Amino acid sequence: MRVRYLGASDPLSLIHGKIYSVLAVEKNWYRIVDETGEDYLYPPEVFAVVNSTHMVFCHDCGKKLSGTGVTVTTDTHSGVRRQVCAECARFYKD
Numbered sequence: 001m002r003v004r005y006l007g008a009s010d011p012l013s014l015i016h017g018k019i020y021s022v023l024a025v026e027k028n029w030y031r032i033v034d035e036t037g038e039d040y041l042y043p044p045e046v047f048a049v050v051n052s053t054h055m056v057f058c059h060d061c062g063k064k065l066s067g068t069g070v071t072v073t074t075d076t077h078s079g080v081r082r083q084v085c086a087e088c089a090r091f092y093k094d
Contacts (some may be wrong), residue, residue, distance in 0.1 A: 003030060011035060014042070019050055040080035049083065060088040 009016040024031040029041040
């Protein structure tokens with residue numbers, strides 16, 4: 001699976017907008033080789049899946065997500081970024 005980093009750039013870890021390959025998913029976190037050349041676990045909330053051989057599901061309702069209708073949204077209370085279906089995304093709108 002390949003993911004795009006959505007967080008702030010840090011040249012010693014991850015670069016905003018860069019696409020990384022996920023080596024494994026462990027306890028729902030992504031194992032990624034970062035800019036140091038070492039692999040570390042990162043939370044999925046700071047990434048958007050751009051290419052997946054795995055199925056991706058809505059964070060809120062569990063519905064299978066296709067390439068269209070996927071929304072990456074930020075929960076206003078927690079600040080956590082989530083991949084949700086269009087139906088669930090309406091609950092995040094102001």
